[in-house]
Amino acid sequence: MTRREATLAAVVLGMLVLWGGYYTLGAHREKVDARQSELFAAQAQLSGARLTIARGREAIHRLESWQDRSLPEDREVAQSLYRDWLLGQLNDAGLTVDNVKPDQRTPRTTAYRSIGYAVEAHGNLEAVTRFLHAFYTSGMLQQITRLRLQPSPGSSQLGVMLSVEGLIIPGATHTDSLPKVAADPSAAGLDEYEQSIVGRNVFAVYTPPRPKREPIVRSEPSPPPKFDDAEQAYVTAIVQTGPRLQAWITVRTTGEVLRLFEGDDVKVGLLEGQIVSISARSLILQTGDKRTQIELGHNLRDGRPADASEG
Numbered sequence: 048m049t050r051r052e053a054t055l056a057a058v059v060l061g062m063l064v065l066w067g068g069y070y071t072l073g074a075h076r077e078k079v080d081a082r083q084s085e086l087f088a089a090q091a092q093l094s095g096a097r098l099t100i101a102r103g104r105e106a107i108h109r110l111e112s113w114q115d116r117s118l119p120e121d122r123e124v125a126q127s128l129y130r131d132w133l134l135g136q137l138n139d140a141g142l143t144v145d146n147v148k149p150d151q152r153t154p155r156t157t158a159y160r161s162i163g164y165a166v167e168a169h170g171n172l173e174a175v176t177r178f179l180h181a182f183y184t185s186g187m188l189q190q191i192t193r194l195r196l197q198p199s200p201g202s203s204q205l206g207v208m209l210s211v212e213g214l215i216i217p218g219a220t221h222t223d224s225l226p227k228v229a230a231d232p233s234a235a236g237l238d239e240y241e242q243s244i245v246g247r248n249v250f251a252v253y254t255p256p257r258p259k260r261e262p263i264v265r266s267e268p269s270p271p272p273k274f275d276d277a278e279q280a281y282v283t284a285i286v287q288t289g290p291r292l293q294a295w296i297t298v299r300t301t302g303e304v305l306r307l308f309e310g311d312d313v314k315v316g317l318l319e320g321q322i323v324s325i326s327a328r329s330l331i332l333q334t335g336d337k338r339t340q341i342e343l344g345h346n347l348r349d350g351r352p353a354d355a356s357e358g
Contacts, residue, residue, distance in 0.1 A: 280296050
């Protein structure tokens with residue numbers, strides 16, 4: 048093999064090695080990308096599974112709480128205990144019970160069963176308030192589905208008609224007694240409810256309070272600004288009179304023409320001052336401690352500050 052052939056063979060071999068390395072590297076990258084995709088998918092599945100477990104634990108905790116607050120699972124036991132409890136709360140509140148009868152309810156679900164009672168009683172508003180407070184702070188799975196209060200003319204007594212419903216959850220904790228759940232510590236006490244309800248006429252038509260009217264303060268209109276004739280007093284001419292210059296100031300509002308020399312006082316409208324000096328095209332006016340240069344053709348208020356050296 049000649050040297051040229053050997054060189055050519057080496058070049059070809061190098062190209063084959065480079066191509067093989069590039070192919071191998073590409074295949075390796077594809078495998079790495081595939082593994083990363085699988086890893087991301089597995090992590091997403093793991094997160095979803097953890098979320099499902101957390102939700103399941105929360106649901107179990109909520110179910111256990113409901114089971115602890117449920118009426119006994121035996122329906123006859125629950126009806127008897129719940130009726131006795133209901134009558135006891137009505138009597139303790141000061142209501143006189145006239146009638147209690149079962150109010151059967153058949154929910155369309157297997158998650159729970161319910162029992163109900165329709166009650167007729169009478170008493171004052173304070174007794175009704177005490178009963179409602181005891182009912183809603185008991186912690187049991189129950190609700191008032193209907194409440195009607197009928198006032199008696201000339202009396203503080205109310206006719207009370209209400210329907211109540213209690214729930215039975217499968218797996219209830221209590222089998223032969225009603226649950227005793229501590230009241231919510233954040234709930235308002237009975238005294239607060241009595242203060243806000245008892246003594247009010249709950250049957251009167253609600254009348255919203257009249258909006259407060261702010262007192263109308265009438266301010267006297269500001270007096271119009273005083274008119275200043277100096278704004279209509281124009282330097283209309285500067286003439287030579289003997290050895291001295293004289294300024295002619297025409298007051299347009301009155302038609303008066305003032306002919307003034309240096310040192311003369313001038314009073315027009317609200318302006319009082321003295322002519323300090325007169326030149327061919329302007330004059331210097333002293334008002335208080337201020338000097339103003341007024342050009343020919345301008346009014347006495349239309350000037351610019353003059354230096355103390357001027358005039």
